[in-house]
Amino acid sequence: MAIQGGRTRTLLLPLSIPNATKTFPLSSSSHPSITPSVSHPPLSDGEDETIISTAVSILREQRSKSRWSFLKSVYHPAGFSAAQAAEILRRVRNRPHLALRFFLWTQRHFLCRHDLHSLAAAAHVLARGRLRPAALSLLQSAIRSHDPSSAAAGGADTGRPPEIFEALAKTYRAFDSAPFVFDLLIRAYLQAKRLDRAVQIVRILRSRGIQPEIGTSNSLIRSVSRARGSDAGFEIYEEIFKPKDGNGVAVTIRVSPKVQTFNTLLLALYREGKLERSEEIRKEMEMFKCEPNVFTYSILMAGFCDEGRIEEARKLWEEMAAKGIKPDIMAFNTLISGYCEAGETERAEELFRDMVLREIEPSGNTYEHLIKGHCYAGEVDSALLLYKDVKRRGFGIGVSAVDELLGVMCEKGRVVEGLGILRDEMRREELRPSRKSYESLIRGFCEEGEMEEALKLQAEMAGKGFEVDLKVYTAFIQGYGKQGDVEKVMRLKDEMFEMGLHLKKD
Incomplete structure (x- = not known):
């Protein structure tokens, strides 16, 4: 401080607290873990x-x-x-x-x-x-x-x-x-x-x-931003680092905000989708002669990527390079994710290769972004190659990546292979299959006429607490319809009617 x-x-002594010169009234209460029965009769100063x-x-x-x-x-x-x-x-x-x-x-x-x-x-x-x-x-x-x-x-x-x-x-x-x-x-x-x-x-x-101290100030700004929003966090920032006296005149401060302070404000804005105010923060940084770091650029790039403004994110990447700021794994992952979301898997792969050449070890998130990017583009073989690399490195992939991978594999008729991947991932305790993964596999087996396999998966799905819905009924009705099993089709339609579900009209 x-x-x-x-x-x-x-x-520090004259804090001008009311009654500061008087004897402090000691509380008679004590900490719950300190409840001694010791009592003290008055003693003389000598005693x-x-x-x-x-x-x-x-x-x-x-x-x-x-x-x-x-x-x-x-x-x-x-x-x-x-x-x-x-x-x-x-x-x-x-x-x-x-x-x-x-x-x-x-x-x-x-x-x-x-x-x-x-x-x-x-x-x-x-x-x-x-x-x-x-x-x-x-x-x-x-x-x-x-x-x-x-x-x-x-x-x-x-x-x-x-x-x-x-x-x-x-x-x-x-x-x-x-x-x-x-x-x-x-x-x-x-x-x-x-x-x-x-x-x-x-x-x-x-x-x-x-x-x-700067760390305490940053913690306060962070806590206020999370609890009360970015506007409240910015108000605290101004109180601490841009104080004014009673006449509205700026007061000189001894400790200036650091890049971590501004990153805290930017992160709060990003979480609320308000990065249009980022220019305001950057002007504050210039005023205090505070240079952005790689985390600053990562937040700004993430905001642009979320809005699909990938070229603006790329300009920030180039600006960072021009300033001699070396990208870290977070910066690479941010832009790789942006390219994958935008369907530009080739540019994402270029970044991935650049990262490896810089001897930056890819993380599980890196592979997840790339796998999902190739799945969005329907490039199942590329996605599977990445998945094999993930397993070789001992990583697991998240539920959303599993969903996308199984979805595209089932679309390409590789249902059995997709089921094998689900079983492999389920061996990890931290992964709980999603409804979407089950629905993709059930639909895939139904399309291939493997109704018994589809029924087994539906029973497993129900056992994990997922209720049957319109997508599952539709898959079974279409599957039995292809087999000409009119009786089961009608029975399923009756069940749907009783549940208040209705088939969509073509």
Whole structure:
């Protein structure tokens, strides 16, 4: 986290939180996993100091194996007050691993009823020591126990800053902390799906010239975009990176957006089919002198390909090459897919060969795009050659590729071979055959007069939860019709009538 102007420690203390100079009202609630029955009668300052200094001496001077048993023998069952634990943590803050072990030890042996003050103390020590996972876990616990989510029940967070935030702000300087602690709090709220709280904290910090780290800002933009749409994500981006004062004048920022920031915005637009706004994002990138990377181009190309604007996608590919940006597997897959969807399998194959020459290993998706492309073009032999290469490399193909492959094979009269492919793919646990694959094979067997095989497949299809529909009835009626079995044709038509299905008129 960067701070606008001045030195970190002098600016962070006066956060101008209401009542910041008053004694912080400690909550009496505790984390569900920390429910010690220890109670503490009032102690004099001298008694407090004796307890604290003795504990610190034991922690610092005793050998690792003996310090914990010694501490327990001295302080059990009286334990520590939350204020005493916080002060002990402060005094050993330069040894964050030791501080963490002490905090966890007091939890495990029920030797302290931790409150917001001691939780904040531990968070500061862990954050300044860059013990990120432990600090994040602790803050998540603090959120659950001290800021129960009304938002989870459909309500909105209150306008007052979270108590855990206030506790961190008030104890910041005493612990010689790092601004990173507030980034971790923002991330903890994001993981708790508390977007309002995360946004609220960012706004408080920004109003005081404190800016989240770029990674935290990107995570917030990403979370808001996913939950509330690209427009909301763009608003947060502008709040963080294009802030204005009360008179509407732009405020200088210390941390500028990076290419990952803009990629997050572009991806949100792509998911909503709004890439017509991509020019707006590219202008923002130019303003901040931020060069696009291969992922930027992949998103933009994917948008053009989805709209069938393959030539515009190709121009982006050429622009990327002109800038010396090397395409990766995602970029290749994006354009290969676009060419396949457009029926330009030759150009897709050219790209595939180029990728191999660059020693970029094709992925399962690469083969799926090419297989489907050849299937769309009716090129069954080319599709089968690719399928054999897929199997040789140990890949599987997805349901949609299986559907297309079986469909074109059945159209070409290679039904038995198609059934073999389905059986081969079904040996993979992750593949569940689709209705479309079964319908293609049933239709193929019916056209070839193999009605028993078709019936077996229909029974298997029903066993997997697929109800019989008009396409299946039509295939059987046509199959029995070719054999002259009028009785079965009439019986099937009666069944269709009872089910409310009707044959389409030619």
